[in-house]
Amino acid sequence: MDRLLMQVTIYGVGGYNPELPNDNIIEQYEVEEPQLTEKEQARQSAIAKLHALGLTTDEIKALVG
Numbered sequence: 001m002d003r004l005l006m007q008v009t010i011y012g013v014g015g016y017n018p019e020l021p022n023d024n025i026i027e028q029y030e031v032e033e034p035q036l037t038e039k040e041q042a043r044q045s046a047i048a049k050l051h052a053l054g055l056t057t058d059e060i061k062a063l064v065g
Helices: 038-050 059-063
Strands: 004-013 023-031
Touching: 004 059
Parallel strands: none
Antiparallel strands: 004 023
């Protein structure tokens, strides 16, 4: 399986502003995304299917935990 990487960007004072050039980047690096276990993948799939059926978040939490 291919590794999935996420890019992390840390901004300086003022943070990120979409209206500015954002040249205040302090650090950028990539981290490997955590791999879900089969059990967690099945749980996420069940949650997505319950959402598609129209259940609310509270109803899903009651069923899936």
